[in-house]
Amino acid sequence: MDMSVINSYIPLYRDALLLTLRIGWQGVFWAFIIGLGCTLIRQLRIPVLRGVVTVYVELLRNTPLLVQLFFLYFALPKIGIRISAEVCGSLGLGLLGGAYMAETFRSGLDNIAPVQEESALSLGMSRYQTLRYVIFPQAASASMAGILANVIFLLKETSVFSVISLMDLMFTAKDLIGMYAKTIECLTLLVMFYLIMLLPVSLLGTVLERRLRFAEFGN
Amino acid sequence: MQSLGIDVLLKGSNFLRLLTGLWTAVRISLISVAISIALGILAGMLMTSKSTLVKVLMRVYLEIVRIMPQMVLLFIVYFGTTRVFGLNLEAETAAIIVFTFWGTAEMGDLVRGALISIPRIQYESAAALGMSETAAFRYVILPQTVRRLIPLSINLITRMIKTTSLVMMIGIVEVLKVGQQIIEANRKTSPNAAFGVFAVVFLMYFLICWPVSRLAARLEKRWA
Structure with a gap:
């Protein structure tokens, strides 16, 4: 292992990490918004839109992100829809994540016994209060593990961005290996940078999951 | 309106080639899933082991798999081994190794979850009825565990199939690669x-993964 090589590569990897993080978190943000929107549509049982949500969730959950990105980036321009690589990355990640989040939120809500809602209502709480003080805290605690697993999954999935020529960590590693053949150094850095990116999220997940378990009651 | 490529797919054996590419990806995932399920059951038992050392080791293994993108693992095994050990791994072998390494950890975690989800009272009742430990495991614990596991393992198959799309990155000609080749070859005419x-x-x-995940969802509902 050549330390001088590693030192000279670090800035390149750092830039790639920043790009990966930026697009990754944008994707996670959109995933939350889309997931919440879908959950709202499902909970309020809005006709038509409900069907759209079901089709969307099933389509996105049952295809690989790689194929979705190929479609967004290479196929859509052929029918006149041109999206930049970066937008493609965060949009693709957001669409994929939205489908996963919608499922996670739903299973969180499904976990709450109907008696909880009925009891709250019969205690004279309004619909809003029931949602705010009874349903939501329990659903949030029940879905927390799933939400964090989704976030880690999405950040990991960013590793396919190189196919739409985004200079992410994978792209940088592949590029450097191709040019200078310092395979071991490049791969070591690749692993280290993914650890830097994902280990904190994973640890946060463990901590949050423990802290939020207090809300588990009634089942 | 120019043609959008459906005619290209109908030309010659193009569609058949795509299907062959798809089969390459599916074959890799089926082989990996089969090995993963077998090894995963073992890993799951190790994860519930009473020895702290074994537990910690398994935990580290699971964390590595959870944190590292499969693509990174593919690169390490495919490019790294050649470099370090001078081994010349076939791309498909490298892929199967990586997906099995990943799948075993995931399956192990599912097995662990299923094992610890069986309430203690089940073990105690079996013992109180005079069942030996093996009998309790065989007739009480195992059937319940398997019921919980089957839908989850089926889900693992769809996840595996989706993940194998990555193998194009280490030069395996699967469905996306074939698609690219077809597009390149017809660049002029279409x-x-x-x-x-x-x-x-x-x-x-979608047509491969959707029915499988529907099946898993239905079994989960029926056996819950």
């Missing part, structure tokens, strides 16, 4: 073929 071809690839993945 410049918009990318739309049709990638839409079809998208649908192909």
